[in-house]
Amino acid sequence: SFGEKKSKVERIFELMDGFLKNDPTSLQNDILHHVEYTVARSRFSFDDFEAYQALAHSVRDRLIERWHDTQMHFKRKDPKRIYFLSLEFLMGRSLSNSVINLGIRDQFADALSQLGFELEVLAEQEGDAALGNGGLARLSACQMDSLATLDYPAVGYDYANQYGLFRQVILDGFQHEHLDFWLNFGNPWEIERVHVTYPVKFYGTVTDELLNEENGKVWVPKRTVEAVAYDNPIPGYGTRNTINLRLWAAKPSDQHNMESYNTGDYINAVVERQRAENISSILYPDDRSYQGKELRLKQQYFFVSASVQDIIRRFKDAHSTFDDFPEKVALHLNDTHPSLAIAEVMRVLVDEEHLGWNRAWNIICNVFTFTTHTVSPEGLEKIPVDLLGSLLPRHLQIIYDINFKFVEELKKRIGLDYNRLARMSIVEEGAVKSIQMANLSILCSHTVNGVSRVHSKLLTTKLFKDFYELWPEKFQYKTNGVTQRRWIVVSNPSLCALISKWLGTEDWIRDIDHLIGLREHAANGELHQEWKMVKKVNKIRLAEYIEAMSGLKVSLDAMFDVQTKRIHEYKRQLLNILGIIHRYDCIKNMDKNDRIKVVPRVCIIGGKAAPGYETAKKIIKLCHAVAEKINNDSDIGDLLKLVFIPDYNVSVAELVIPGADISQHLSTAGHEASGTGSMKFLMNGCLLLATVDGSTVEIIEEIGEDNMFLFGAKVHEVSALREKGPALKVPLQFSRVVRMVRDGYFGFKDYFKSLCDNIEGGQDYYLLGADFTSYLEAQAAADKAYVDQERWTEMSILSTAGSGRFSSDRTVEEYAQKTWGIQPCRCPF
């Protein structure tokens, strides 16, 4: 009866009221409870790792509570949701971020200290969730944090990799890739949902049988894999909202390969079943090239299919017709990697929901949005038709049908310009006939985004010019941003406290516009003192890390000069190393009086190379070879040191970035779509030495040229320089340092030969020689500025003060309004 029900509900709420209190005793109770019953260690003896696990579970409980409230609230309000599909999320660690966003950091710290533990020490026990490669993947993570904080009804989707990005181990200066067993000790931040599963189907044939007059077809798949949901709650800051990152793990399906069982081949059937799990076992460690590998395609379809089923199930729970699907659903393609979702939604609507082609197509064109992170045509994803046709025969048909209608329409609009038709066609007729996923994504998305202004210009004038001319209104750009929660509050607590003190408020953590208020104090001597102290604290932390890692002692008086990011020729770590060789060479040739004037430097380089990228691996080796020489030269002492930081990942970045005085962003102009590392350094009061590329253009507008060190050819100058080929003049200093490498001054003469060949004799595609002089000038300007510590500190304060525009809160707000058409949906407290 109703009365009984009501009392049951009341009882439940009464009980829940007693849960999860945040006073020290309750927190300690919770932690000990998890030590005893979750981790199953004795409360009389548990180490830091076990304490971390128990702590993590206590935090997780609090996340789950808010997660439930948020999901219930979304369900009730049924707002338009943004579904963020991305093959990569580089989340890093969760503990510190969670307790800060939940607003219970200090309470936990107190509770732990009474138990004899330090929150910071326990936080170090956590492994990184490295489900991604580089910029694109970390951007997804920052955007999730902003979506949660700004109360947007968002869900992130990806597959659950068992091994994240490889762990980089350096042996004798060479990179080795080791498996990252990050899940071996369990992952308290994810919640297994054994009841949320969907079958994902592969292979097979499409019958000719028509389902209806509008081309619905029957696909008879041959293999089925089960997708099981793993939910990762993402808490917002200053809100109860906690959104979901849902990752799909592949499990063998009951229907899987039944035939083998029936033929009595039991062992093979079991082995075969194991293979299903391979789909979600590994992350492709390459962040540029596409090799058309079947496993990669399987991963893409696997996560896309499960996500689409989940999205449609949720929609159908609340709606009886698909007509309002576009009012309730925004589907975002984070690069082309998830773009099979287009064909999958089309397939479900036509073949399973029987909407008919035109109605389905109309829906498609109103729900998809797309962001590309690429600048070069070689970076565009192409899937060989043979591969797609064998794995997903029905999807290939659908893509062909979409293309046929598109090309017919196009002919009417642009006439029989066959070159242009071929460029725009989704199907590329080449040596290997393939599907151009970018063309598919542009055609089917109502909004196409670049990630900075320069990038957008390149897209509309070069890469996607043909499409831009057809649909200029589709093209937008949103300059990337990063979250100040992770990149200041979590990673730099001293700076966080200092900013709040001088602004007189913590509001900037949620509303970044306040940060600009620091500008008026930029010349204040008292702030300078405190600002320098904070930098020093962070430099000490970094210096201790360097010493623990490499045994190298570095001087805190030196300028800490950092370049950390994936290793790529276009990012020109080689230019940095050649600059360091030049600096070394100059110091060696100086007399005593001049040496006194040298500004001491600690040059720090870090980043992973894709395992198959030989040139990038040689650059890592060269860095070590040069470091070996310089660091062991007693003649040089503290004037110059070079350190390679291995295994650069999110948690290493959290340590390195706050400790940097200056950071380098050296991409040849026109090659970095945006760059987001620079924004993190900027927030941490680190000066930038950079080319005018990617989002540096916008950074200049905020910080001012006078407060940065800019150099190098501009985007519009690059092609003319390249055309000069061998006639391009390079400075003597450049030839001299390259010769040192060539002649074996740092050893490994033969091994480094190709690196030298790549940048000399008209081969210098990335223009290291052409930019060398202005690079050295920018470095000299930095040295000069560093001598005047007050001026330097002012520039540092102005860097932080001007970094507000580069918060992912601003980026996400723009996406919400101009691309996704979504509204905040705040969970009441």
Ligand code: 475
């Ligand atoms: C850009 N990764 C940065 C950043 O927009 C930009 C590609 C293929 C497969 C796996 N990963 C990738 C990228 O393309 C990538 O990380 N791109 C980067 O995206 C965010 O700031 O300039 O290079």
